[in-house]
Amino acid sequence: MTTVMIEDVDPSSADRGVAAHYGDPMREQRVLETAVGLVDRSHRDVLAVPGEERAGWLHTLTTQHLSGLRAGQGSELLVLSPHGHIEQHAYVTEDGDTAWLDTEPGAGEGLLKHLESMRFLTRVEPRDAGPERVVLSLVGPGAADVVAGLGAPRIAEVPPPKFAAGSVLPEPTALYAVREFEGGLARRVPLGVDLLVPRADAEQIAARLGVPRAGLWAYEAIRVAHRIPRLGWETDHRTIPAEAGFLAGAVHLDKGCYRGQETVARVHNLGRPPRRLVLVHLDGVATDQPPVRGTPVSLDGRTVGFVGTAVRHHDLGMIALAVVKRNVADDARLLVGESAALIEP
Known part of the structure; x- marks a missing residue:
């Protein structure tokens, strides 16, 4: 099998370090759309947030309703600037002991720095977990069958402008089922199932799954066709959540104060993002x-x-x-x- 790495075709790409394709990117796309394929996304940055106060702490710092997040659940979150511009986006996976955050390659350092600056006396211990864990993605309609017991992801409808207070359920707007499997954690997401696995065991787990490999080019083609935004690609320094498709899955519009909330609420109530x-x-x-x-x-x-x-x-x-x-x-x-x-x- 021919493996062409991202850096072989674009040495400056932020996605360097993983395979662009395995010889036939169009065939790989068809596999991801009609069956199931495994995509190496180990270039993503991973953070670990252990500590008994982690759920409530992340709830206060981000756009998502996370105060009740429990083992077996995952979601998405944003960190905003004081003016409501998107600074960070991450998926969160809760296993009962630790909240694992995975984000775009190169974004983890900034996210960790922000979290560390907001610890104060809270009992949490955020750290860089990139050397420990990596992300592999099963993509396609057959992904859930490979890791049994994961239902479809649930993403709440965005409420209309000027909705009644208290009408949005006090839980994550995107709720992704998570389960442990031999070797790591599996999180159901809109494109399939993300696997959070030990870095040292990633190749062994990939071989054990027994599904065909697909490169990042194929993954990106499916993501674009499904209109799923990506931090740093579909955002710039002034992007707000309502502009770039993050409002449905990563923002709870009826929760307590967080940085940038005033902008989010004002734009949503007016119903006119720029x-x-x-x-x-x-x-x-x-x-x-x-x-x-x-x-x-x-x-x-x-x-x-x-x-x-x-x-x-x-x-x-x-x-x-x-x-x-x-x-x-x-x-x-x-x-x-x-x-x-x-x-x-």
Whole structure:
């Protein structure tokens, strides 16, 4: 099996350290869409937060309702700036002794620094757990069958603007079932099942699962097609949760104070975020190369947004997630680099 690493094709990529593909990225995409494949995502940063006060402490620091998080549950969270801009995004997995946080490669250091600065007298001991644990992802409709006993992920509906106080349940808006298996933890997520396993045992566990390998290129293509945003790709320094698709899974709109809450509440009550996340189709006539992250999206000669992740999808062709101004119409004729582009409503 031919293994092509991310750094072989893009040495500067933040995703370096894992496989881009194993010789046939389009076939790997089809496996992830129709069956199940295993994706090495061991480049993600992992933090551990043990300590008896961890749930309530994370609840006060983040956008998610975590005060009642218990063993066998997982969710998502954001850390915001005082002005409500997204600074961090992480998945949380609770095993009864420790809350494990996994985040984007390179983001763990900043998240850990923030957590350490907010400890005060709280009985928690956040640490870098990258040397201990890594993330592997089972992706596809057959993922839950590989790790039995995990139901579908539950993501609550976003309440309408100016909803009645107390009408949102006091629990995580995204609730992902977690179970222990021989070798680690399995967390159900929208694209399949994420495995949090000891770094030293990762290859042995991957071989034992007995499912085909797929590279990160295939994973990213499926993620883009499902419009799932990624911190640092579909966000910039001024992105707020309502703009980039994080509101449903990572934000509880009716919980106690957290940094940036005023901006989140104000924008939601007005119902008019300045920008929105869209899926765009690129014509591929002028170039067959997907645009790089940050490529401007323009309309009638003026910039109206930027591209986050652009991919070649085995069925949809060249597509991308982009963040554009809210008033850009769905039928607008856009230009992304050299390519004409249309929004999929």
